Amino acid sequence: MSEHILETDRLTRRYGDRLAVDAVSMAVRPREVYGFLGPNGAGKTTMLRMLLGLVRPTSGRASVLGHPPGSPAALAGVGALVESPGFFPYLSGRDNLRVLARHARLDDVAVEAALEQVDLTDRASEPFRSYSLGMKQRLGVAAALLGNPRLLILDEPTNGLDPAGMADMRELIRALADAGQTVLLSSHLLGEVQQVCDRVGVISRGRLLAERTLAELRETAGLLVRAEPLSRAAEVASRMVGGANVARVDGALRLGVDPAAAPNLVRALVRADVDVTEVRPVERTLEHIFFELTTPEEVTP
């Protein structure tokens, strides 16, 4: 078998006329955090559900830990948080995990280990209904971690969380990865996957448009320039980086260049008598990245 934890080959799921997942071939390597990045409806959940054996592919193949998705051998090594798990509101976090552990023939040691991993030990005896959304979500991750799975699959793990809850979840995922856990997650937030993932698969309308490393995604940053007069600034910038890389957005210029170009650009603008009031690196939006991926000939407008 290959060194991949998970592999798909032209995996496809059709619902009537709609291709929810369209011939996706991808692979997850051991110990990496791989993120499916795409807007709502892109096919991320369907993809994850196929990998768990919850949805049958229309065509194509997948292998999870070297086994068919959903097979006992595959499921034995996978922990997942794909739908919000049905925790009992009046039971404590610990007792909820104990119920799940009993079904999986695991002991209380596994429960305590999972609570510890998600940093809920201190609050584990409180009832589930008193938990914040972030704690509920962390308990969901603890449930997925029961039994020490080789692969963790998380569908939009930060969905619905406030910024602090999101930051906690990101930290948790990074900590798990640093401890050797392989993670496959989905998200519709570019900033989110940029902060936790080693590799990102960009998915849109069921198609995997690109796989990028974090470093490659970072290179898709650009520069925002506020200056007066803006039209002269645009002329100077166009001469330097090419007109196709210069766009006017909300009274500023957005340049599709490496932010390292900033000092040269500012010098040129000042020489041309332009007052520069702000220059900062900007992250391209998810929309920009999709635009570039779907129309590779064109440079950012």
Ligand SMILES: Nc1ncnc2c1ncn2[C@@H]1O[C@H](COP(=O)(O)OP(=O)(O)OP(=O)(O)O)[C@@H](O)[C@H]1O
């Ligand atoms: N059971 C189903 N029956 C019919 N269509 C479905 C079903 N499940 C998903 N779809 C369709 O497949 C497409 C992909 O949906 P999916 O839920 O996988 O996307 P997603 O990227 O996870 O989006 P979201 O973040 O909104 O969940 C959508 O157009 C959706 O309407």
